Amino acid sequence: MTYALHVLNMISIYAILALSLNLLVGYTGLLSLSHAAFYGIGAYICSLLMMKLSFPFLPAMLLSIVGAVAISFLISLPSLRLRGDYFVLASLGFQIIVFSVLYNCVELTQGPFGISDIPRPSVFGLTLTSAGSYLAFSVVVAAVCGGLLYLIGQSPFGRVLKAIREDEIAAESLGKRVSQFKVIAFAIAAGFAAVAGTVFAGYLRYIDPTSFTLVESIFILSIIIIGGTGNVTGPLTGTALMLLLPEALSFLGIPDNIAPNLRQVIYGVLIILIMRYRPQGLMGEYRYQ
C-alpha cells in the first residue's frame, strides 16, 4: 500500500514535469535537455530556504518559482537566436553546468552528500505527515499545474506558440515577436518544473544532485516523446506508462542487478520505434513533420 502511494506521488510529480516540458517541446517546438536542471533548482532553493532561513513551505515554493524563472533567462536570452540542434546543445550545456554547480558548491548545497532532514511541509496549518496526506497534496498541486498549463495552451498565447512551432518565419512576418514568446514559454516551463522540484523535496525530505542529472532530463523528454506532445493527454499517458513500466518489469521477475539497465534499453527502443512509426507519440497532437 505504501508502495502504491509512493508510485502515485511520483506520478503526480512527473505529470507536472511532463506537462510543463510539453509547453516547450509540443507547443513551441523547442527541444530542451535542461528540464531536470530547473526541477533541481526548484528543489534546492525550496529546501535551502526551509533549512537555512526556516521559511514555511508555501512561501519557499513561491520563491523557488521566482528563482527558477530568473535563472531561465540566463539560458533563454543567449539561446534565442539558436535553432534546431544548436538549441538542444545549448540546453544540454546548461544542464551540465547546473549539475556541476549543485555537485561542487559544497558550502551551499552540501554537494554529493545532499540535503537531508528537510522539514515536513505544512500547508495552511496542516502538517503533511503520512504518505497518504502528502499524496492528496501532490495530486492537488499537479491538478492545479495541469489546469493552468492547459489554459495557457488554449489561450491566444498558446496559439502563438503553436504558430512558432509550425513556421517561425511566418509567425514573425505576422508581427509576433518570436523571441519574446520563446523567452516567456521557457520561463513558464522553468517555473512549473521548479514547482515539481519543491513537491519532490517536500515528499522525500532528502535531495542530492543525482536526481537532477542529464539522464533525468533525457528521461523527462522521453516521457513526452513516447506519450506524445502538443496536448494534455499525451504527456499524461507518457507519465503513467513510463512510471508504471518498472513495476510491470518487476512482476516479470527480472534480476535486480540488470533491471534498471534493461528498463533503459526498453526506453531507448521505444524512443526509436515511436520516432520512426508514430512521430506524434502515442496520444500526441504534434508530429515533428
Next chain:
Amino acid sequence: MIVQLLINGIIAGCIYALVAYGFALIYNTTRTFHFAHGAVYTFSVYLFYTISAWGVPAWVVYLLTLAATALLGMTIDEVIYRPLVRRKSSLLIRLLSSLGAYIIIINLILMIYGNEMKVLNAKLQPTHKFGNVILSEVQLITVAACVLIFVALVLLLRMTHLGKTVRAMRDDPELVSALGMNPQNVRRLVFALGSTLAGVAAILKGLDVGADPNAGMVAFLSGTVAVIIAGVGVFNGVILGALLVGILQSFAVWKFSAQWQDTVTFLLLILFLLLRPEGIFGRRRRVEEIAA
C-alpha cells in the same frame, strides 16, 4: 608547470580531435546529430578489453576492435537513420533516435560489464622526462598516432576523389546524387571512418586511464563543443577547436579543480553560441539554412 599543463591539454585535445573529426565527418555530410557516437566510443574500449583477454597478437586485437567499431557505426546508420532519411524526418527526430541508440548501447554494455572501471594496461607505464615535462609512453604514442592520422585525414580530404566526394556531400547532398554518385556509399564511408576515429581515440585513452562506461559521453560532448566552436561544415579546423578545448580544460583543472572541467567546456560553448555562432572558421549562414 605551464608547459606541462599545455602538453597535458594537447594530449587531451588530440583525443577530442579524433572524436570530433569523426563527428564532423558524419554531421557535416549527413546532417545527423550523432549522439550514438559516444556509445560507439564506449563500445570500442570495452571490446578492446575483451579481445585483449583472448591472447591473440596485439595487431589482431587492434584490427578486430576497429573493424567491429566501424561496423557498429555503419549498422546504426543502416538500421536507425536510413529509414528516417527515407521518410524525410526532421533533424530533431534523427537526434532523438540517436539518443535512443546511445541509451540502448550504453545500457547493454553496463549489463554485460557492470559499472566498475576496467584496467586495460596493467603494466606500470614507463615515463620519459623532457626537461620539466613528464610524459608516459602511452601519451607519447597518442601524440604520434594523432599527428599521423591528422596528416592522413587532411590529405585524404584534399587530395583524393573520395575526399572530394565527401566535401561535395557536405555542400549539397542532393547534387551528389544528381552527378551520378551514390550518396549511400558516402554515408557508409563517413560512418565507417568516423566510427573508426572514435575507436582509435577510445583505445588510446583507454590504455592511459582504463575503460569507464561514461567515458564515451565525456569525450563526445567535448568533441561536439570542438566541432561547434570550429564551425559547422568545417573539417580540418575541428582539430584546432579540439586542442583549444583540451588546453582550456587542462588549465581549468589547475586553476580550479577537476570537477569544474565540464562547466568550463560548456561555458566556452555558450560563449561561442552567443558571440560567434558560426564558429572560428565557419561561414555565417542564413536562418533558413540553419533550420533545415
